[in-house]
Amino acid sequence: MTLQITIDLGTSHFRAGLAGEQRIISEPCTIARKENGKLIIGAEAERMVGRHPDSVTVTHPFYGGSVKDFDGTVAVLKYIVEQLIPNKWARRFDITLAVPNMLTPVERRALQEAARMAGARRVELFDTLVAAAIGANLPIDQPTGCLLVSLGAGSTEVALLSLGGIVDSRRVSIGGRTVDEEIMNWVRRELAFLIGVHTAENLKCQSDTTAETPSFAVKGRHLETGLPQEIKIPSTVVKDSLVNYYETIVSLIVQTIEACPPELVGDIMDRGIVLVGGGANEVNVLKHLTFRTEVPIIVADVPETCVIRGLMRAKRTSGRVGSSKSGSKIPSLFANLSMDKQSWREQVQKLIGKS
Ligand SMILES: Nc1ncnc2c1ncn2[C@@H]1O[C@H](COP(=O)(O)OP(=O)(O)OP(=O)(O)O)[C@@H](O)[C@H]1O
Numbered sequence: 001m002t003l004q005i006t007i008d009l010g011t012s013h014f015r016a017g018l019a020g021e022q023r024i025i026s027e028p029c030t031i032a033r034k035e036n037g038k039l040i041i042g043a044e045a046e047r048m049v050g051r052h053p054d055s056v057t058v059t060h061p062f063y064g065g066s067v068k069d070f071d072g073t074v075a076v077l078k079y080i081v082e083q084l085i086p087n088k089w090a091r092r093f094d095i096t097l098a099v100p101n102m103l104t105p106v107e108r109r110a111l112q113e114a115a116r117m118a119g120a121r122r123v124e125l126f127d128t129l130v131a132a133a134i135g136a137n138l139p140i141d142q143p144t145g146c147l148l149v150s151l152g153a154g155s156t157e158v159a160l161l162s163l164g165g166i167v168d169s170r171r172v173s174i175g176g177r178t179v180d181e182e183i184m185n186w187v188r189r190e191l192a193f194l195i196g197v198h199t200a201e202n203l204k205c206q207s208d209t210t211a212e213t214p215s216f217a218v219k220g221r222h223l224e225t226g227l228p229q230e231i232k233i234p235s236t237v238v239k240d241s242l243v244n245y246y247e248t249i250v251s252l253i254v255q256t257i258e259a260c261p262p263e264l265v266g267d268i269m270d271r272g273i274v275l276v277g278g279g280a281n282e283v284n285v286l287k288h289l290t291f292r293t294e295v296p297i298i299v300a301d302v303p304e305t306c307v308i309r310g311l312m313r314a315k316r317t318s319g320r321v322g323s324s325k326s327g328s329k330i331p332s333l334f335a336n337l338s339m340d341k342q343s344w345r346e347q348v349q350k351l352i353g354k355s
């Protein structure tokens, strides 16, 4: 039997599972390489970030949807396969990877090749946002517009979906990690003080942009004295970085709505905008987007796992990767996912009576 492995490779975490099963594995998408060539992958490697000696290099092989370190990506994929199928004699498997629809052909080929090198018999690429919409239980197989906003660590995407496909989408390589890096850089530049990326991320996650907290205490190293110290960082620094990030999201939403047929705009106003991805856990993103767009904003359940849950559901329903034999039960929702954006737009316009 060929097992179906589904994978959502992210900038901060990978999530993976076998189609037809409930279990999802999730770990930081991080690799530590020791001098002797030994690789450490996942949570153990992430714990080494900012704490490792010069003889160890720690990298994130994947950023904003594309491969940054090919060998690292292959190693992560092999690690996922070992976690999901511990018995190596039972390892006949296909891999379906969630990928942003704006990847270049070269970026797509790199991912396909990496999955083949990890041992997959067949490799399929599945649109991340379509998977996220399925995971968030959006009725995307109907001729009704759904606006989905994905807030990842390395990218932010907005997509208008209808009839199981993407009518329009926008994407920027700015995400939660950009906010962390902005905070870290500000502290280094203005206070000559070094803090780690995890410290910056914790500040971001603790920060309530509407609260009156004047400052946050953080530990790090002073660049002038070289000594460890605790200092206070004004909370406005964190708030400003977050507000800049929220405004990036608002402008992507506005661009997508501007490009969308008026009937679908009406649907969005009625149904609201759905947020997925880890950044949707942020306390103020919902308030800020509601205030700025005047459209109801809904955060999906467990937003960071929407993509993998949707992918597992789609593969469970559609059966084998690439299966197109007569008699295979591919429901209408998933049957047309390979259609390009233009065809979708035309089909949607026909259905809603627009030329
Ligand atoms: N409670 C929270 N408050 C603020 N940010 C959060 C919170 N929880 C998670 N995040 C942020 O969400 C981001 C991770 O989201 P997610 O796991 O969806 O990203 P990813 O899939 O790894 O990245 P990408 O899809 O962009 O490649 C991180 O930047 C993290 O700091």
Ligand SMILES: [Mg+2]
Residues within 6 Å of the ligand: 008, 009, 010, 011, 152, 153, 277, 307
């Ligand atoms: Mg992601």
